[in-house]
Amino acid sequence: MSSGAVEAQKVVVGKTGLRKFLEQNVILLVLFIMIVFMAAISDDFFTTDNIINLLRQISILGILTLGQTFVLSAGNFDLSVGALLSLASILVIGLQPELGVGGAIAITLVVSILVGLCNGWLVGRVKANSFIVTLGMMSLLQAAALVFTGGMTLQSQEPSFATIGGGSLGGMPYLVLYFVIAAILFQLLLNHSVFGRKVLLTGSNSVAARFAGVKVGNIVSWTFVISSLTAAFGGILISSRIMSASPTAGAGMELDVISAAVLGGTSIYGGEGRAYNPGAWRTYFGDYDELHDTDGDSVSVSDDDERIGLTVCGWDRFS
Amino acid sequence: MKKMFSLVLVGVLLTMLISGCSSSATNQGSKNEPTEAASGQKTIGVLIAGQNAPYLASYVKGLQKEAEAQNVELVILDAEWKIDKQSFQMQNLITKKVDAIVLNAVDAKAIVPALVKAQSSNIPIIAGNVGLEEEGNKYIKAFTGADSITEGQGAAQLIKEALHGKGNIVQIIGSPGMEPTINRKKGFEEELAKIAPDIQIVASEVGGWDKAKSVTAMENLLTANPDIQGVYAHDDTMAVGAIQALKEHKKDSIKVVGIGGSAAGIDAIKVGDMYGTNLQSPVQDGVEAIKVAVKLINKENIEFFNYIEIPKITKENVANFTPEW
Amino acid sequence: MNNTKVQKWLIDNVSFLIFLALFLVSSAIASEFASFANLNNLLMQVSVLGIVAIGQTIVMIAKGFDLSVGVVVSLAGIVTVYLQPYGLVVAIVAGILVGVVVGMINGFAITKLNINPLIATLGSMTFVGGITLGVTNQNPVSGTDMNFLMLSGNILNWVPLPFLFLMGFLFLTDRFLKNYRLGRDIFAIGGNSDAAEYSGIKTDRVRFLSYVLCSTLAAIGGILLASLLNTGSPIAGNGMELATIAAVVLGGTKLTGGAGSVWGTFWGISILNILSNLLDLTGVMSYYQTGLQGLVLILVVIITTISAKRQKNKGGMLRTFQ
Known part of the structure; x- marks a missing residue:
């Protein structure tokens, strides 16, 4: 972890303002180029419909990525987010008949907090390796989702539930609004608050953090709780959007989320992180799918699209 | 306090799993007796x-x-x-x-x-x-x-009925390369050419047997092909995804046909969102x-x-x- | 004095001990477990994943990651099966070359372009995965040369040939890492890259080599798997990236680099395999199997963490050089 701090310093030292900004935000530049490129080759790209579709498609993954950014910044991994998204999407629909929409959402969030605390306790207190702990947790949660549904897909019978993820405000889907609000909040929390500085310090040098009076174990626990909450929120949104839930909805999402966070400038060895850039990267991913989608009107092109969609998102490779 | 709580949680998870396993082990354990049991x-x-x-x-x-x-x-x-x-x-x-x-x-x-x-x-x-x-x-x-060819043919017959033999349709296909994808496409296209030559398949997209992916596929199909009257999806899960996209774009007059007879598919037929499906039980x-x-x-x-x-x-x-x- | 030595041995070999316990428990629970056919099956099962995991161990000791091993397994198998009409030797060499090339790409991206290993190898996983799906059009290809199947056959009707390969690679890699300068450089880089650089190690070159070795071993694993299945399939290596990383960490290699051993990894792989075999033999439903495997993973990592802490408290040296 300490060498992560060394690398971080290397980047900062000796760079002038503009150069530094560009280096740290190269992903925005890539995104800008991608958008220009896409607009040039596809007529449909700049239609309002398409832009909104695209934003909607990236929002849920974007929200998960925001949570993962905290875990990574504190020097850990959270591989359990994909399975937790599946479990949450199932609980929020499966519990509706007994508890109503509100109750189901509340229980889902409570379960996700418990999962986050469990991860956080094992990593922060027991000091077990986060990669293995959350990999194990991923299997546990996946099993729970399968046992709960018996492998079946669940349908929601509560029409009111659809508005949470399916509604829109003045043409802008709620999903996109959630993502934008979450990105702003998380960016403030990570880079402009005492808590955020503690997270980054823990990630860059946990020993130094401890000497500086940071309760490292608690900070680590909190990052896992945040990550779990975003996963649960993502699960609720996905269920609400398609009014059904599959026990494997989030399978394989974890690597996608981590890579998005890392491409956004978060170091996997901790100590560096930004919340707004993951958003940019998600957009880039989304673009890539979109390019092939709007142009594709024959099956052969669709095959390519599927291939690229699958592989870029690394989506099905682990399911 | 938090430590205690986490401990309790781990305990609960452990017990849940072990009790789950032992119950399943006893369920199935009896089935795993040596095959040459006395009962034959x-x-x-x-x-x-x-x-x-x-x-x-x-x-x-x-x-x-x-x-x-x-x-x-x-x-x-x-x-x-x-x-x-x-x-x-x-x-x-x-x-x-x-x-x-x-x-x-x-x-x-x-x-x-x-x-x-x-x-x-x-x-x-x-x-x-x-x-x-x-x-x-x-x-x-x-x-x-099931014979996937028969299923594709059945879907073609349903589409013909739904559109009265005339119109443009799009196809949402399963994961490429898989036998059901190949034959549900083949059976459908061959039968359609035979019984309803005035129905054109104007575009196809991969839905990969996944609902969320099919919502996206249908959105994109609509953007590229506004003038369609019917949708054929290789299974009900994808058909229901397509229906959702159609509703969001206020195009619910478009007829949707699927294959499978899943809970979501049957529900959609009941409320009139989907025209019909081919049951594979x-x-x-x-x-x-x-x-x-x-x-x-x-x-x-x-x-x-x-x-x-x-x-x-x-x-x-x-x-x-x-x-x- | 003697007591601490015993304790140190126990702690150093905790993954072997867990394996042993699991083996004994399995023999007691499932009557078929210790049967000849099942043990033979088990040896075959650990072979492919074991060989791939050796490569992963090398990379991880150097504080790296390789997420592309799974797709290399798939692509090497596909290429070997495709090229069989040109002769088996050509086909196998081409399969191995797949690994060498992907390894070089990974190494280049990580050392010269300074891309984070996680992203670089995820990128090549995407790219190579796209190639495997493209060349096969998502369909598996069947082998045509029956001699190819001999690669995964049994020697003297008992030991599967791939298991002998595994043992050979384990032995060679272990020697290489411990007794050769290059091998020790890998540990040094993982322990502290900057210090290694100052002490005159060409860190980029060593790191580059670690990725080439890793992908090459993955390719060899892929060829053996293709021989076993007589098929090159685009999904053959699915999920191997996480499985090998889990095995490597279970075997005591640190994610933060600088410590670890290939034998530890072997025991890690064996633990995962025996567990899955036992659950199959006792007929535990797959949903519970998934959960139980997760639980065991968590328990094992708790045990290894606590035992490592003990050792540190006793004033044991950091195991940078084993």
């Missing part, structure tokens, strides 16, 4: 591609139902969609000396060497739900399941597999291909069907 009860080994797929979860219920009716034991092994794991599991079943094997292959080609090795054991093997192609068929005694599929396996064990004569029926469901007869998956 026969054992059928089942290799399932992945029980996390709703269809296969229900397929297993069909297997279990018929196994109980016929008084045979089942040993069910799940490959979790890994091809090497399934070939090792084939060995495990041979080690256990089961009387017959129902193989629901993850991959029709990669399982062939395991089938060759199984030859010497003389255990009869049938392919259930997933066909094995020519090279694999040499080593098995029968196939049970997973329970019936499983029942058929065990029936044929038992006949094989009893050395009765059987056909190689044993297809299940594919009835059409539309609003008129939807009340007669209860969803199975």
Whole structure:
């Protein structure tokens, strides 16, 4: 972890303002180029419909990525987010008949907090390796989702539930609004608050953090709780959007989320992180799918699209 | 405080899992007694591609139902969609000396060497739900399941009915390369060209058997092809995804036809969102597999291909069907 | 004095001990477990994943990651099966070359372009995965040369040939890492890259080599798997990236680099395999199997963490150089 701090310093030292900004935000530049490129080759790209579709498609993954950014910044991994998204999407629909929409959402969030605390306790207190702990947790949660549904897909019978993820405000889907609000909040929390500085310090040098009076174990626990909450929120949104839930909805999402966070400038060895850039990267991913989608009107092109969609998102490779 | 709480949580998780396991172990444990039990009860080994797929979860219920009716034991092994794991599991079943094997292959080609090795054991093997192609068929005694060509043809007949023989449609296909994708497309396109030459397929997109992906696919299809009257999806899950996208874009007059007869599909037909579907019953599929396996064990004569029926469901007869998956 | 030595041995070999316990428990629970056929099956099962995991160990000791091993397994198998008409030797060499090339790409991206290993190898996983799906059109390809199957056959009717390969690679890699300068450089880089650089190690070159070795071993694993299945399939290596990383960490290699051993990894792989075999033999439903495997993973990592802490408290040296 300490060498992560060394690398971080290397980047900062000796760079002038503009150069530094560009280096740290190269992903925005890539995104800008991608958008220009896409607009040039596809007529449909700049239609309002398409832009909104695209934003909607990236929002849920974007929200998960925001949570993962905290875990990574504190020097850990959270591989359990994909399975937790599946479990949450199932609980929020499966519990509706007994508890109503509100109750189901509340229980889902409570379960996700418990999962986050469990991860956080094992990593922060027991000091077990986060990669293995959350990999194990991923299997546990996946099993729970399968046992709960018996492998079946669940349908929601509560029409009111659809508005949470399916509604829109003045043409802008709620999903996109959630993502934008979450990105702003998380960016403030990570880079402009005492808590955020503690997270980054823990990630860059946990020993130094401890000497500086940071309760490292608690900070680590909190990052896992945040990550779990975003996963649960993502699960609720996905269920609400398609009014059904599959026990494997989030399978394989974890690597996608981590890579998005890392491409956004978060170091996997901790100590560096930004919340707004993951958003940019998600957009880039989304673009890539979109390019092939709007142009594709024959099956052969669709095959390519599927291939690229699958592989870029690394989506099905682990399911 | 938090530490205590987490401890309690871990404890609860542990107990849940262990109690879950032991109960399942006792459930199935009794079925795993050596096959040469005094009662002379026969054992059928089942290799399932992945029980996390709703269809296969229900397929297993069909297997279990018929196994109980016929008084045979089942040993069910799940490959979790890994091809090497399934070939090792084939060995495990041979080690256990089961009387017959129902193989629901993850991959029709990669399982062939395991089938060759199984030859010497003389255990009869049938392919259930997933066909094995020519090279694999040499080593098995029968196939049970649905004929994807028939399903595609049925969908074409439904689309013709829905559009009165004229219009533009789009197709949402399953994962490319898979047998059902290929034949549901082939059966559909050939039948449509024959019975309704005035219906044009203007575009196709991959939905990959996934609802969320199909919503996106349908959105994109609509952007590129505003003038369509019908949608054919290779299964109900994707059809329901398409319906959602159509509703969001206020295009619900477009007729949707699927294949499967899943809960979501049947619901959509009931409320009038979907025109119709072709029922492939997973329970019936499983029942058929065990029936044929038992006949094989009893050395009765059987056909190689044993297809299940594919009835059409539309609003008129939807009340007669209860969803199975 | 003697007591601490015993304790140190126990702690150093905790993954072997867990393996042993699991083996004994399995023999007791499932009557078929210790049968000849099942043990033979088990040896075959650990072979492919074991060989791939050796490569992963090397990379991880150098504080790296390789997420592309799974697709290399798939692509090497596909290429070897495709090229069989040109002769087996050509086909196998081409399969191995797949690994070498992907390894070089990974190494280049990580050392010269300074891309984070996680992203670089995820990128090549995407790229190579796209190639495997493209060349096969998502369909598996069957082998045509029956001699190819001999690669995964049994020697003297008992030991699968791939298992002998595994043992050979384990032995060679272990020697290489411990007794050769290059091997020790890998540990040094993982322990502290800057310090290694100052002490004159060409860190880029060593890191580059670690990725080439890793992908090459993955390719060899892929060829053996293709021989076993007589098929090159685009999904053959699915999920191997996480499985190998889990095995490597279970075997005591640190994610933060600088410590670890290939034998530890072997025991890690064996633990995962025996567990899955036992659950199959006792007929535990797959949903519970998934959960139980997760639980065991968590328990094992707790045990290894606590035992490592003990050792540190006793004033044991950091195990940078084993």
